[in-house]
Amino acid sequence: MATIFTKIINGEIPCYKIAENDSHIAFLDINPIAEGHTLVVPKKEIDYIFDLPDELLADTMLFAKKVAAGIDKALNPIRTGVIVEGLEVPHAHIHLVPIYKESQEVSLKRKVDVSENRMKELAKLISKAVEI
Ligand code: 5GP
Numbered sequence: 001m002a003t004i005f006t007k008i009i010n011g012e013i014p015c016y017k018i019a020e021n022d023s024h025i026a027f028l029d030i031n032p033i034a035e036g037h038t039l040v041v042p043k044k045e046i047d048y049i050f051d052l053p054d055e056l057l058a059d060t061m062l063f064a065k066k067v068a069a070g071i072d073k074a075l076n077p078i079r080t081g082v083i084v085e086g087l088e089v090p091h092a093h094i095h096l097v098p099i100y101k102e103s104q105e106v107s108l109k110r111k112v113d114v115s116e117n118r119m120k121e122l123a124k125l126i127s128k129a130v131e132i
Contacts, residue, residue: 003091005041016123018070019130023056024063026096026130028123031111033097034104036075036122040064040094047090063132064094070130071098075122081106 008015008027015027018038029037042060046052052060068080077098084094085108097106114122 003045004089005039005091005093006043006045009041009043016119018123018127019063019067019132021063021132023059026063026067028119029095032114032119033095033106033108033110034077034100034112035114035118036071036077036098036126038067038071038096038126040067040096042092046092047086049084049086049092049094052092060092060094064096066132067126067130068096070126071096074125074129075100078102083108 004013007013009025018026018028024040024042026038026040029039040060040063042052042056044056049057071077071080075098077100079099081097081099082094083097083106086092095108099106
């Protein structure tokens with residue numbers, strides 16, 4: 001069965017899209033741990049990130065780098081952190097988490113409330129700043 005991320009890639013379920021090319025997509029995490037928390041997903045459906053072929057793994061990180069540059073430009077965090085866990089959705093992905101202050105707890109267990117309007121606004125701001 002297709003993963004939830006494949007359904008997003010296929011346009012079967014909506015997302016707050018940040019960027020896309022032939023092989024990758026980035027969209028806001030629906031349960032963010034910080035404003036602008038973004039997921040970078042290779043379109044090829046492979047569960048474990050370290051099972052990606054070398055070239056695709058490298059391309060995924062390079063795509064993430066461009067998206068992170070857009071987050072940094074649009075939202076001006078101290079920096080954008082990276083988390084790879086993959087325990088919930090069996091489709092390899094990288095979490096990009098803007099860090100706004102040194103005391104910010106960067107953990108996938110600490111969700112923050114972000115309104116739908118703000119999610120739309122964040123997606124617009126970041127996607128405008130990303131150069132793929
Ligand atoms: P992980 O698999 O790395 O533990 O986390 C999966 C992430 O995907 C979670 O942070 C979760 O909030 C996010 N997620 C799960 N379902 C959806 C969805 O339908 N849309 C979006 N945008 N994010 C999702």
